[in-house]
Amino acid sequence: MFIFNYQDSILVKKWTGSQIAGVWRDFDVGDLLPTPGDELIFIQELDNGKEKISIYSWFDFGFMMIAESGVYHKINDVAIVGDNRLRIKYFTEEDAREGQELEHVLTSVKGQLLISED
Numbered sequence: 471m472f473i474f475n476y477q478d479s480i481l482v483k484k485w486t487g488s489q490i491a492g493v494w495r496d497f498d499v500g501d502l503l504p505t506p507g508d509e510l511i512f513i514q515e516l517d518n519g520k521e522k523i524s525i526y527s528w529f530d531f532g533f534m535m536i537a538e539s540g541v542y543h544k545i546n547d548v549a550i551v552g553d554n555r556l557r558i559k560y561f562t563e564e565d566a567r568e569g570q571e572l573e574h575v576l577t578s579v580k581g582q583l584l585i586s587e588d
Contacts, residue, residue: 490533491524492516500550503527503536503578511556513545514538521545523558523576523583539576539583546571554578555586 473485491497491512498511502525510526510533523539539558547559559573576583 485528485532487532490526491535494524495521496548498548498550502550502556503554509536511548511550513548516541523548523556525578525583537578537581537583551575556583 471487471490472483475482475484490510491514493515494512495515496513499508500511501507502509502511505527507528512524512526514522514524516522520541520543522541523545524535525537526533527536542558542560543563543565544561545558546561547557549557551557554577556576557573558576559571561571565572575586577586578584
């Protein structure tokens with residue numbers, strides 16, 4: 471993944487690292503947290519075929535993981551729905567066989583994306 475800034479009508483290289491978030495299937499960019507700038511939101515594939523959400527933010531000269539979710543069988547959709555609120559749609563292994571999609575809202579708390587109680 472290569473990241474560029476657009477400054478004064480010029481495209482400027484910001485980051486051209488060789489790897490971020492391990493192996494990932496999809497990503498989005500958005501303003502999830504109250505820190506300056508947008509965050510990168512990855513659906514990361516794990517070795518066991520399951521998935522998790524990983525959130526990265528820009529710090530000085532590189533990206534740093536600032537939060538991650540628990541493990542899911544299959545994440546179908548991710549969307550920012552407010553400040554520090556991320557809605558995910560997913561399948562459990564049993565629900566995937568029946569086509570039953572589930573959803574909940576996650577918030578970032580001390581490096582973890584936790585199910586929101588409200």
